[in-house]
Amino acid sequence: MRIAINGMGRIGRLLFRRLINDPAFTLVAVNDIMETENLLYLLKYDSLYGKFQGDISLSDNAIVAGDKKVIVLQHEYPSQLSWKDLDIDIVLECSGKFTNKAGASEHLKAGAKKVLLSTTGSPDIPLMIYGFNHHRLDNTIEIVSPGGCMTNCSTHILYILNSIGIESAQINILHSYTSRQELVDTAHKQFRRGRAAAESIIPVEIDLAQSLERLLPLQDKIAAVSVRVPVTNGAMADFTVQLKEPAAKEEINLLFKKAAENEYKNIIAYSEDPLVSADIKGDTHSCIIDGTLTSVAVKQVKIIAWFDNEYGYTSRIIDWLLYWKKLMS
Template structure:
């Protein structure tokens, strides 16, 4: 059984803990975060988005006990000092966001882990592999893997499928729940808008999504622009794509393209619906994106496409997929 450790117990790390604790094929053996372990146990048990943990979580010295399973808990700032070798850790899920360069992530390897799976897009020298798109490019020799982020996992499949028709340009706006990198009340920030109160305003923020998409889809280089608009909800996202195609199309053709993909090659990755969803309906959805065919519009060769995704649950599903593949 593959032995897993999690470094960084923020939103993604804690959700992965919940989802891995009873996994029969993957054994969670340790977590590391600089927060107080009593506080960590509390946050694992009580979650404002996904509710109270269905099982039991208790605290003992140096460990979290969940559903009777003892998980080692460390508070080490330097990954190289963690006992991954002694614990025979196969894969570290690097979820802190602080060790996304190759040199930084390699600290886990020096500590004795066999491989590292990031929870974000890493530096340019780390392979960017999106599950359902290019996971076949993974080699046994690669020790550090970036699975992209939730926005990349939503967007890549959509643009790849549409580029079968031919894309001239893409404008992408990800309407996204607020995140821990924003502020609860107005505060200084190098991106001024990120410093505004997240629960009180609709806030456009700068993102680097287009750079990730250009790495994955080089044929679209210099054809993509992106922005994220943070909205006052705690979970869920709606991706709004405005796409100029090489030729005229129709609403029916676009919807048929994605409904077919969802039923066949992209089953489990893309979902297609014409139900009248709102963001709350997507909570707990395991797909990378849910195409909302009821909102597809076409004028000549201009397409407006809307896709929903749970920015936490969908993405952690892909990370678990990666573990299964590895």
């Protein structure tokens, strides 16, 4: 399978690192308007995941990593990209700019066979969460939104709890700061995002509830907020769920433990270790249920789950690529 990445931000660069030596794929090209020397530097050195393992250099208009050569393009719009000439099977749309059907379709017009977003796209793009409804994918579908890291965490948890029955759910995602925030106080259309990310605990607006209501039969029963905290990686998801029936802590934990061992294996995990956010860096799961922090008050249950918002999420992107590869072969 021949892969291209459009947009070399945090997710694009981590996917480069993970795909470059994966024998299941051929990473053919990347596209970003940043200077190529700067891109090389950011691929070679990463503040979270360390130095690139192996040799990596520039050669003409390509990045060479070991014996692999990846073409570097520098175009602003997908319509300018030569995906047909490069025989690209799937474009990973990681720029965050072309997330509606019209924008993502420009990759198809440029010759790519399929497009996989790295976020929750607009409602005109199918929203599919790996491990939940990915089986609905067929070869007639050309563009897929795999949701975001928060959606991938939350969907599974709410689906499992809904086997008991959910009256309502309040979700608070305590999340590391991101590139959509500012290093020092400055103007921003969402005022709080303009405050210095490393100096404050900052509530931000998110569309998680709307995404979950597209996936689950819980319309008007979900509310969500994200609170950005001054760490560079990781997230803790705090769910307060009103159930339809009383439940015990042991019953809830057993439900998640069995799910993690069986149908959700490799997607969710269950732990009774006293975890902190630093412990989940590099974890491949969409969420890690912290059984030590489960609490129940009659019908109200609180679930705490951890996830690496970059490594866990790119793990699901790779699962999608493997799944799509089987369908296309």
